[in-house]
Amino acid sequence: xxxxxxxxxxxxxxxxxxxxxxxxxxxxxxxxxxxxxxxxxxxxxxxxxxxxxxxxxxxxxxxxxxx
Amino acid sequence: xxxxxxxxxxxxxxxxxxxxxxxxxxxxxxxxxxxxxxxxxxxxxxxxxxxxxxxxxxxxxxxxxxxxxxxxxxxxxxxxxxxxxxxxxxxxxxxxxxxxxxxxxxxxxxxxxxxxxxxxxxxxxxxxxxxxxxxxxxxxxxxxxxxxxxxxxxxxxxxxxxxxxxxxxxxxxxxxxxxxxxxxxxxxxxxxxxxxxxxxxxxxxxxxxxxxxxxxxxxxxxxxxxxxxxxxxxxxxxxxxxxxxxxxxxxxxxxxxxxxxxxxxxxxxxxxxxxxxxxxxxxxxxxxxxxxxxxxxxxxxxxxxxxxxxxxxxxxxxxxxxxxxxxxxxxxxxxxxxxxxxxxxxxxxxxxxxxxxxxxxxxxxxxxxxxxxxxxxxxxxxxxxxxxxxxxxxxxxxxxxxxxxxxxxxxxxxxxxxxxxxxxxxxxxxxxxxxxxxxxxxxxxxxxxxxxxxxxxxxxxxxxxxxxxxxxxxxxxxxxxxxxxxxxxxxxxxxxxxxxxxxxxxxxx
Numbered sequence: 095x096x097x098x099x100x101x102x103x104x105x106x107x108x109x110x111x112x113x114x115x116x117x118x119x120x121x122x123x124x125x126x127x128x129x130x131x132x133x134x135x136x137x138x139x140x141x142x143x144x145x146x147x148x149x150x151x152x153x154x155x156x157x158x159x160x161x
Numbered sequence: 162x163x164x165x166x167x168x169x170x171x172x173x174x175x176x177x178x179x180x181x182x183x184x185x186x187x188x189x190x191x192x193x194x195x196x197x198x199x200x201x202x203x204x205x206x207x208x209x210x211x212x213x214x215x216x217x218x219x220x221x222x223x224x225x226x227x228x229x230x231x232x233x234x235x236x237x238x239x240x241x242x243x244x245x246x247x248x249x250x251x252x253x254x255x256x257x258x259x260x261x262x263x264x265x266x267x268x269x270x271x272x273x274x275x276x277x278x279x280x281x282x283x284x285x286x287x288x289x290x291x292x293x294x295x296x297x298x299x300x301x302x303x304x305x306x307x308x309x310x311x312x313x314x315x316x317x318x319x320x321x322x323x324x325x326x327x328x329x330x331x332x333x334x335x336x337x338x339x340x341x342x343x344x345x346x347x348x349x350x351x352x353x354x355x356x357x358x359x360x361x362x363x364x365x366x367x368x369x370x371x372x373x374x375x376x377x378x379x380x381x382x383x384x385x386x387x388x389x390x391x392x393x394x395x396x397x398x399x400x401x402x403x404x405x406x407x408x409x410x411x412x413x414x415x416x417x418x419x420x421x422x423x424x425x426x427x428x429x430x431x432x433x434x435x436x437x438x439x440x441x442x443x444x445x446x447x448x449x450x451x452x453x454x455x456x457x458x459x460x461x462x463x464x465x466x467x468x469x470x471x472x473x474x475x476x477x478x479x480x481x482x483x484x485x486x487x488x489x490x491x492x493x494x495x496x497x498x499x500x501x502x503x504x505x506x507x508x509x510x511x512x513x514x515x516x517x518x519x520x521x522x523x524x525x526x527x528x529x530x531x532x533x534x535x536x537x538x539x540x541x542x543x544x545x546x547x548x549x550x551x552x553x554x555x556x557x558x559x560x561x562x563x564x565x566x567x568x569x570x571x572x573x574x575x576x577x578x579x580x581x582x583x584x585x586x587x588x589x590x591x592x593x594x595x596x597x598x599x600x601x602x603x604x605x606x607x608x609x610x611x612x613x614x615x616x617x618x619x620x621x622x623x624x625x626x627x628x629x630x631x632x633x634x635x636x637x638x639x640x641x642x643x644x645x646x647x648x649x650x651x652x653x654x655x656x657x658x659x660x661x662x663x664x665x666x667x668x669x670x
């Protein structure tokens with residue numbers, strides 16, 4: 095949240111937030127190096143994918159000027 | 162006859178390819194939102210309000226109404242399959258729905274839920290079409306004095322019925338009324354409680370506050386709870402059995418009536434309608450011992466009641482501008498954003514809109530029937546998405562949703578602040594529905610009180626002596642007195658003595 099409105103584009107802030115959030119909670123629930131690597135992959139995929147879709151939908155379809 | 166013609170016109174305008182597509186999409190989103198534990202109908206409608214802001218009014222309201230009906234219906238899937246109510250309205254469905262699922266009848270339970278939801282919705286829609294114009298006519302005779310008491314009545318009723326402690330409900334209702342006073346007043350535009358903060362001049366916007374207390378607070382609540390991977394029961398045929406429907410038609414009718422009645426009561430939501438219908442069905446049932454152990458009748462009652470209360474909650478929202486539930490409050494706010502003015506003048510200024518809403522509800526009911534019968538299995542996949550993935554995405558949507566309305570960061574901070582406050586208050590048993598109702602009714606209460614005082618030249622007398630005012634404040638006073646143990650006992654013994662005396666006199670005659 096602290097990044098929003100301070101120069102970092104919304105999509106990057108959202109992707110970073112999603113990545114860190116999912117990674118932290120998934121790491122706490124998974125054991126083993128492989129599981130951790132899978133958690134990092136999942137976090138990165140969801141982070142980039144979700145932030146891209148949300149940014150695109152709000153900016154292009156709903157004409158919201160995101161920070 | 163005139164009403165039927167208007168309804169036919171509305172149906173004609175909505176049964177077109179584009180509105181049908183919109184309805185199907187919104188109903189599906191609603192079902193998904195309802196099915197995912199932690200996401201409520203109120204949050205779904207609040208977020209969709211932000212997404213539909215640029216759409217034409219009728220299309221936007223169609224999306225919101227469809228999502229509302231879809232969400233309350235969708236919550237029953239989770240209740241039946243996971244024993245977790247998807248929305249608060251489906252808690253009653255857990256008791257018998259999950260018991261049926263454990264007996265290997267999950268599909269049958271979902272069929273019953275679909276039949277009950279559709280029947281309840283249809284009954285509610287009938288009442289919506291019949292009673293809204295009538296209530297609108299009656300409300301035309303209401304003045305500022307009556308609206309003042311209606312607003313107080315709404316907050317008191319919502320506070321009393323929501324949660325276990327009426328005092329906590331009333332506190333939340335009055336906090337909502339207070340928060341609504343922040344910003345420029347609606348008559349003379351004086352700044353109130355703004356403390357020199359320019360952003361507070363317009364007060365707290367309703368949608369960011371709602372997204373905070375129903376979205377962010379819910380995310381915090383879900384993440385605080387212990388994690389569990391859901392085990393989804395196997396599903397048999399989901400087609401409703403005609404025998405189940407015919408056998409329990411009386412239960413469905415009774416639950417429909419209760420649902421609509423509870424829905425009309427200001428701020429008393431779908432959850433109360435489901436529980437009241439369930440309790441009434443249990444009292445009247447010949448199979449009382451089956452309740453809680455997989456009773457078809459119990460599940461039917463709960464699902465009919467909660468879905469019937471949706472059109473019920475829309476009735477006072479349209480006719481009086483006073484919402485019957487928290488999701489109806491968001492719907493009301495969305496209508497205002499889109500230039501509709503719900504209230505007594507709606508039947509005068511935009512009578513067609515009432516029938517448009519009836520047509521929207523009817524379309525959404527067809528939508529839940531369609532998805533309930535044909536798209537159950539793909540929908541169950543959503544329940545397998547881990548909360549660690551879905552909750553942060555919802556949080557990002559909450560942030561964007563709060564921002565999208567006015568495109569200012571202040572609304573995002575509002576959402577976060579109210580979300581944290583809502584989360585903390587919920588930990589202590591303070592519910593958010595009375596708060597939301599207070600927030601919505603604060604403006605009506607303030608303006609009505611001041612207009613009334615101007616009309617009466619500063620005298621409070623008309624507030625207490627006009628017939629409708631008299632009835633309303635007596636009910637409010639009685640409901641407060643009934644919460645105080647000594648006066649409650651006195652009122653009950655007094656009422657008992659009165660009943661006995663009347664009975665004795667009747668027998669002597």
